[in-house]
Amino acid sequence: MSEYTLKNNNSEVLLSVKHLRKEFPIKQTIFDIIQKKEKKKLTAVDDVSIDIYKGENLGIVGESGCGKTTFAKSAIQLYKPNSGEVFFEGIDITKVSRRELRKLCRNFQMIFQDPFSSLNPRMSVRDVLSEALTVHKIVEKSKVNTKIANLIDMVGLNIDQLDRFPGEFSGGQQQRIGIARALALNPKLIIADEPVSALDVSIQAQIINLIKDLQERLGITFIFISHDLRVVRYVTTRVVVMYLGKIIETADTEKLYRNPLHPYTKILLESNPNLDPRKREKKSLIEGEPPSPIDLPKGCRFCKRCKYAMDICHEKEPDLKEIRPGHKAACFKL
Amino acid sequence: MDIRCSAVADTSAKSFIEKKKQNILIDTFILILKSKALVIGLIIIGIMLVLALFPSVFTKFDPNYIDGNAIMLSPCTTHWFGTDMYGRDLFSRVIYATRLDLFIGVSAMFVPFAIGTSLGLISGYYGGKVDALIMRIVDILMSFPYMVLCIMIVAIIGAGIKSLLIAMWLVDWKNYARLIRSEVMIVKNSDFIQAAKVMGFSDKRILLRHILPNVLSSALVYAASDIVVCMMASAGLSFLGIGVQPPTPEWGALIALGKTSLSKSWWQSFFPGIFLILSGFGFSLIGDGMSDLLRTRGR
Amino acid sequence: MENNILEVKNLKMHYVSKYETVKAINDISFSVKKGETFGLVGESGCGKSSVCKTLLQLLPPNAKFMGGSIKYKGKELIGLSNKELQKIRGREISMSFQELMTALNPVTKVKEQIYEQFIGLKMTKQEKYAKAVNLLKLVGIPSPEQRLEEYVHQFSGGMRQRIMIAIALAAQPSMLLADEPTTALDVTIQDQIIKLINSLKETLGMSIILVTHDLGVVSQMCDSIAVMYAGSIVETGDTLTIFSKPRHPYTEGLIRSMPKDDGSKDRLESIEGAPPNLNNLPKGCSFAERCKYATEICINQMPPLKEVGENHYSKCFHTDLLINSKGLIEL
Numbered sequence: 001m002s003e004y005t006l007k008n009n010n011s012e013v014l015l016s017v018k019h020l021r022k023e024f025p026i027k028q029t030i031f032d033i034i035q036k037k038e039k040k041k042l043t044a045v046d047d048v049s050i051d052i053y054k055g056e057n058l059g060i061v062g063e064s065g066c067g068k069t070t071f072a073k074s075a076i077q078l079y080k081p082n083s084g085e086v087f088f089e090g091i092d093i094t095k096v097s098r099r100e101l102r103k104l105c106r107n108f109q110m111i112f113q114d115p116f117s118s119l120n121p122r123m124s125v126r127d128v129l130s131e132a133l134t135v136h137k138i139v140e141k142s143k144v145n146t147k148i149a150n151l152i153d154m155v156g157l158n159i160d161q162l163d164r165f166p167g168e169f170s171g172g173q174q175q176r177i178g179i180a181r182a183l184a185l186n187p188k189l190i191i192a193d194e195p196v197s198a199l200d201v202s203i204q205a206q207i208i209n210l211i212k213d214l215q216e217r218l219g220i221t222f223i224f225i226s227h228d229l230r231v232v233r234y235v236t237t238r239v240v241v242m243y244l245g246k247i248i249e250t251a252d253t254e255k256l257y258r259n260p261l262h263p264y265t266k267i268l269l270e271s272n273p274n275l276d277p278r279k280r281e282k283k284s285l286i287e288g289e290p291p292s293p294i295d296l297p298k299g300c301r302f303c304k305r306c307k308y309a310m311d312i313c314h315e316k317e318p319d320l321k322e323i324r325p326g327h328k329a330a331c332f333k334l
Numbered sequence: 335m336d337i338r339c340s341a342v343a344d345t346s347a348k349s350f351i352e353k354k355k356q357n358i359l360i361d362t363f364i365l366i367l368k369s370k371a372l373v374i375g376l377i378i379i380g381i382m383l384v385l386a387l388f389p390s391v392f393t394k395f396d397p398n399y400i401d402g403n404a405i406m407l408s409p410c411t412t413h414w415f416g417t418d419m420y421g422r423d424l425f426s427r428v429i430y431a432t433r434l435d436l437f438i439g440v441s442a443m444f445v446p447f448a449i450g451t452s453l454g455l456i457s458g459y460y461g462g463k464v465d466a467l468i469m470r471i472v473d474i475l476m477s478f479p480y481m482v483l484c485i486m487i488v489a490i491i492g493a494g495i496k497s498l499l500i501a502m503w504l505v506d507w508k509n510y511a512r513l514i515r516s517e518v519m520i521v522k523n524s525d526f527i528q529a530a531k532v533m534g535f536s537d538k539r540i541l542l543r544h545i546l547p548n549v550l551s552s553a554l555v556y557a558a559s560d561i562v563v564c565m566m567a568s569a570g571l572s573f574l575g576i577g578v579q580p581p582t583p584e585w586g587a588l589i590a591l592g593k594t595s596l597s598k599s600w601w602q603s604f605f606p607g608i609f610l611i612l613s614g615f616g617f618s619l620i621g622d623g624m625s626d627l628l629r630t631r632g633r
Numbered sequence: 634m635e636n637n638i639l640e641v642k643n644l645k646m647h648y649v650s651k652y653e654t655v656k657a658i659n660d661i662s663f664s665v666k667k668g669e670t671f672g673l674v675g676e677s678g679c680g681k682s683s684v685c686k687t688l689l690q691l692l693p694p695n696a697k698f699m700g701g702s703i704k705y706k707g708k709e710l711i712g713l714s715n716k717e718l719q720k721i722r723g724r725e726i727s728m729s730f731q732e733l734m735t736a737l738n739p740v741t742k743v744k745e746q747i748y749e750q751f752i753g754l755k756m757t758k759q760e761k762y763a764k765a766v767n768l769l770k771l772v773g774i775p776s777p778e779q780r781l782e783e784y785v786h787q788f789s790g791g792m793r794q795r796i797m798i799a800i801a802l803a804a805q806p807s808m809l810l811a812d813e814p815t816t817a818l819d820v821t822i823q824d825q826i827i828k829l830i831n832s833l834k835e836t837l838g839m840s841i842i843l844v845t846h847d848l849g850v851v852s853q854m855c856d857s858i859a860v861m862y863a864g865s866i867v868e869t870g871d872t873l874t875i876f877s878k879p880r881h882p883y884t885e886g887l888i889r890s891m892p893k894d895d896g897s898k899d900r901l902e903s904i905e906g907a908p909p910n911l912n913n914l915p916k917g918c919s920f921a922e923r924c925k926y927a928t929e930i931c932i933n934q935m936p937p938l939k940e941v942g943e944n945h946y947s948k949c950f951h952t953d954l955l956i957n958s959k960g961l962i963e964l
Contacts, residue, residue, distance in 0.1 A: 063819035201848070202886060205901040227819065230893075232890045272820055275849050
């Protein structure tokens with residue numbers, strides 16, 4: 001753990017996200033227009049700033065709708081953010097041309113949640129990989145087959161499965177193909193969006209091990225998005241907790257899991273079902289559900305569900321501040 | 335980052351490339367044989383094609399030769415389908431008409447298929463103003479009955495095969511555009527299109543390599559049944575006298591010609607009608623079989 | 634046994650179609666005690682949901698029942714007519730489904746959907762209303778009078794699951810089949826639902842069969858469990874025993890492939906390969922192919938369900954090798 005902390009402090013920033021905001025407009029019905037209602041919007045990512053360091057594995061956790069996927073996708077410009085800047089190797093990639101962006105995109109790849117829908121059902125594994133390699137001219141034409149064999153071997157698939165179509169593979173194998181495709185472009189950053197949650201437990205471990213191995217071998221930076229807190233603890237080196245589009249806490253993984261500061265993080269971690277059947281609580285720690293990200297209440301987003309909420313929490317929004325070295329949280333109580 | 339690879343992997347990779355092409359051909363053939371509908375449909379249309387390509391092999395009569403001694407003969411050993419009121423051999427007229435009808439059916443389908451598919455792709459993928467424009471045109475075309483529009487266009491540019499085709503091209507693409515558009519809207523949100531975007535592929539590549547193969551199947555199935563509609567429409571227009579002009583043999587025109595003396599000589603309308611129905615049946619079977627085939631391949 | 638509410642013996646069910654026979658349930662036996670939560674644990678496609686559907690005989694037409702018996706309160710369910718079954722479904726044994734959006738009717742009010750459960754019971758309108766309000770209160774939905782008049786899409790995911798449970802409980806069943814009740818939910822909401830079902834079980838004295846793949850949920854809810862693999866029960870016993878001392882290689886592998894709660898970064902022990910296809914099961918043990926203990930006998934013969942401890946059974950030839958195996962927790 002300390003080894004990772006050191007690495008983070010010393011190593012350089014790969015991607016620097018500054019004040020990123022992404023909103024989705026809500027479609028108005030005819031009645032809304034007639035009644036001249038104000039146009040509503042859903043703020044999925046609200047003023048998020050974070051530095052992602054080279055070689056780290058950054059986990060993003062939070063409940064569905066907290067904006068973790070939208071954040072990652074808008075960071076690599078898959079969604080056009082409404083405002084904010086994202087610096088990659090000194091270039092603000094929110095401002096480059098489409099052509100330029102397409103070239104830069106090579107450096108960021110994604111692994112998706114649903115392995116089947118992330119693969120074109122009408123392309124064989126070979127087609128998928130060779131397309132990636134040839135379009136960006138990653139290797140010479142003559143070496144494409146060698147490189148494909150390499151990739152396939154790296155993700156633990158067999159070379160005689162190359163000409164099969166995605167439908168002929170099991171979920172775990174499909175995910176391996178997805179990983180091979182992401183690796184084909186020699187990316188610097190891979191965003192893994194719930195890469196194991198669609199898989200069965202016994203297959204999950206295979207994919208988690210594979211991701212860890214690849215990271216160690218190739219030194220690729222990962223953003224690992226998951227709602228499975230146990231997996232995140234195992235895989236990542238640093239964690240970001242998001243709630244309704246904002247980062248509410250961030251720290252090195254072990255620090256955060258052992259000593260969560262924000263009340264929401266505490267509840268989140270304790271809500272994770274304990275694996276010991278002897279430790280059963282009678283009462284749930286938290287009542288209610290997150291409010292809708294449309295028309296957010298004034299003040300802290302969590303105050304309605306927070307048992308420590310004070311007057312100020314309903315008035316002002318807390319900033320993310322460094323509570324301990326390398327451990328930031330957004331709460332007035334701290 | 336770059337990983338060295340053994341020579342063994344290289345050679346085996348090459349050998350697999352060759353294997354691949356063979357497999358796909360054989361697999362497809364076996365799959366076709368498995369579908370009864372497809373086999374029967376292909377046989378019917380195959381026979382029609384042979385008739386259309388080599389009509390002179392099957393009949394010694396000139397379809398336009400007027401024989402004053404053989405007016406309105408009922409089917410017999412020399413004139414299998416009988417003769418019409420000018421003494422022309424109906425069998426050879428029906429056979430020669432096959433070529434024209436198949437040609438009209440296929441070409442009246444193909445051009446709208448191409449136009450509609452491309453417009454549907456663009457409309458569904460880009461959305462926004464382009465989509466609104468294309469879809470409003472489609473809506474306008476949809477609001478008129480198919481035949482009425484065709485008749486209107488033919489009436490403006492004049493009767494004949496050429497104008498018949500132009501009318502059908504102008505009207506028929508709307509169905510393909512709608513069909514493809516709705517499919518594209520579904521496919522474009524799937525993860526593999528997101529993946530293709532992340533890989534930095536161009537829009538052209540995403541549209542043609544990734545979206546098109548996944549939306550084409552339903553359009554292909556529709557096209558097979560659309561040929562039937564086109565053939566019926568062209569026969570209908572010819573029946574009304576604004577399509578193929580006499581004396582060129584065409585099934586619709588033949589039926590129209592026979593209708594005046596239907597009570598005296600049933601064969602004049604009957605045999606071209608049978609051919610029209612058979613070809614329609616054949617194409618629908620192909621469409622049916624294809625939809626099964628494409629569905630199983632997709633899985 | 635007197636206090637067993639449900640006894641399933643040698644149940645077999647296959648899905649038969651023109652092309653293949655899918656052996657979904659292969660000779661499984663288990664019993665559920667009164668007032669306990671029994672977990673059916675396994676990966677997708679292992680047949681756990683099919684077991685639930687077979688219990689209520691809610692099977693598609695291509696399902697062929699191949700033998701065995703299901704005794705509920707001492708009464709045989711197999712072979713009952715549809716009419717007799719309808720008296721059992723909902724009234725005696727009720728089911729809550731995983732897919733909330735499809736299992737609830739989107740075009741009728743929640744009220745109507747709950748009233749449907751009262752059909753056949755002689756109740757006045759006022760009684761029905763009062764009962765429905767009570768049900769929503771019971772499952773923890775605030776301001777029930779108002780919410781009864783709403784439609785399903787007006788509820789959030791967690792609230793929908795609560796409604797699903799309220800509907801399942803409407804006719805006061807003695808047994809609830811819960812098919813992945815928390816899978817689609819977020820952690821905090823999952824926690825709420827787990828606790829809700831646990832408390833309902835105690836106040837109403839129900840028995841619950843819980844179908845899930847999530848070991849965390851199992852540990853928080855189940856008194857005893859059966860681990861399923863490829864249509865068979867491979868290990869069964871009480872939760873604590875199985876979590877601490879698994880005696881089947883599959884259970885052991887499943888447990889070891891979970892990341893630990895202590896933050897250790899040791900490599901996960903994954904089970905290599907994938908489960909076999911249910912339409913083409915091997916002759917011997919269906920896990921043999923992926924099992925590190927497998928020997929020749931495993932490939933050629935089907936292992937018997939052996940008693941390895943008090944109320945603890947394992948379907949394996951090599952249970953002795955696993956005598957010191959470490960589970961998720963230490964006793």
